[in-house]
Amino acid sequence: MRQVMTLIAVTLVLISAGPASAAPHPAATSFAVTDSIAGPDGYWDLLAVDAKARRLYVGHGDRVVSMDLTTGKLNPKFAAGQHVHAAIPLPHNRVLATNGGSNTATVFDAGTGKVIADIPTGADPDNAILDPATGMVLVMDHEGGDITFIDAEKLSSPGRVAVGGELEQGAATGHGKVFVNIEDQSRVAVIDTVARKVSAYYKIPGCKGPTGLAFDPKTDLILTACDNETAVALHASNGSVAATLKIGKGPDGAIFDPVRNLFFVPCGRDGVLEIIAVKSDGTLDVVETVKTAVGARTATMDPATGKIYLPTADFDFKNSAPGQRPKLVPGSFRILVVSAK
Numbered sequence: 001m002r003q004v005m006t007l008i009a010v011t012l013v014l015i016s017a018g019p020a021s022a023a024p025h026p027a028a029t030s031f032a033v034t035d036s037i038a039g040p041d042g043y044w045d046l047l048a049v050d051a052k053a054r055r056l057y058v059g060h061g062d063r064v065v066s067m068d069l070t071t072g073k074l075n076p077k078f079a080a081g082q083h084v085h086a087a088i089p090l091p092h093n094r095v096l097a098t099n100g101g102s103n104t105a106t107v108f109d110a111g112t113g114k115v116i117a118d119i120p121t122g123a124d125p126d127n128a129i130l131d132p133a134t135g136m137v138l139v140m141d142h143e144g145g146d147i148t149f150i151d152a153e154k155l156s157s158p159g160r161v162a163v164g165g166e167l168e169q170g171a172a173t174g175h176g177k178v179f180v181n182i183e184d185q186s187r188v189a190v191i192d193t194v195a196r197k198v199s200a201y202y203k204i205p206g207c208k209g210p211t212g213l214a215f216d217p218k219t220d221l222i223l224t225a226c227d228n229e230t231a232v233a234l235h236a237s238n239g240s241v242a243a244t245l246k247i248g249k250g251p252d253g254a255i256f257d258p259v260r261n262l263f264f265v266p267c268g269r270d271g272v273l274e275i276i277a278v279k280s281d282g283t284l285d286v287v288e289t290v291k292t293a294v295g296a297r298t299a300t301m302d303p304a305t306g307k308i309y310l311p312t313a314d315f316d317f318k319n320s321a322p323g324q325r326p327k328l329v330p331g332s333f334r335i336l337v338v339s340a341k
Contacts, residue, residue, distance in 0.1 A: 031340055058335070138170060140167035145162065145164045173217065189201055190202065226251070227249075248269070305339075
């Protein structure tokens with residue numbers, strides 16, 4: 001994610017969705033931005049949906065922002081943090097946020113935002129995912145090169161696993177395996193969550209700066225979004241290449257929709273959302289490119305409705321120093337909603 005923002009600056013600028021709802025969303029392949037929800041100023045990173053509680057959580061600089069998915073009402077001061085990267089729902093009405101500024105993961109009460117626990121992590125905790133098979137949260141320590149395991153019940157860490165490199169997003173199979181992108185090595189680490197060890201590394205041919213990652217359990221494919229305008233699909237069983245596709249610039253996320261058999265890749269520098277279909281024969285194809293906004297580089301999906309949520313803001317290029325993170329236009333932060341037509 002650092003690479004994406006750096007490249008945006010230079011050019012003057014998960015996780016997969018949860019299980020499908022009992023009321024599946026339309027199997028459409030035509031999408032558009034249908035809403036824009038204003039929020040507080042500041043930089044943002046990853047976001048996640050709590051399908052059961054009907055809430056959206058956004059890692060938003062010095063805080064976690066939450067939104068009621070039923071009413072669209074946003075709580076700009078849900079919980080405080082320190083350079084928050086990710087905020088994910090946990091069992092028992094809890095939320096875990098990663099704090100890159102303090103090397104901790106904080107667990108909050110999802111109703112009140114009250115702090116329940118602060119858990120030490122490795123250096124610069126970034127993405128986090130809950131592994132359904134073990135009940136462990138895996139926190140990707142971006143600069144530390146390791147994964148901090150956190151017991152979602154006990155709210156304590158049984159230890160870390162050394163992976164190496166700059167760790168980015170991950171995707172869980174639900175059967176004791178998690179895949180994690182290594183941004184500076186163009187590899188995927190395969191994590192055995194039961195044994196808590198690295199079981200394999202897969203090379204990602206033709207991929208530079210892998211960030212977003214999503215898993216399709218039907219075809220056993222993992223899709224990696226790469227910074228060189230490429231998405232690469234690998235067979236999860238052995239790491240062999242299934243497809244290489246051209247996408248937009250500046251991706252920093254990937255989602256799989258198991259109802260429509262679609263991958264979604266937000267590309268922040270071009271301001272587009274790439275939609276990739278998984279066909280009946282297992283092949284992949286970019287079927288639509290939806291215009292979003294420059295800066296909309298991360299996304300999540302509500303499995304109950306199929307709506308995609310993308311945070312973004314307008315950039316003040318004129319008053320930003322070259323090579324630095326661009327300043328934001330005050331009052332421009334918003335969460336875009338992409339829906340099927």
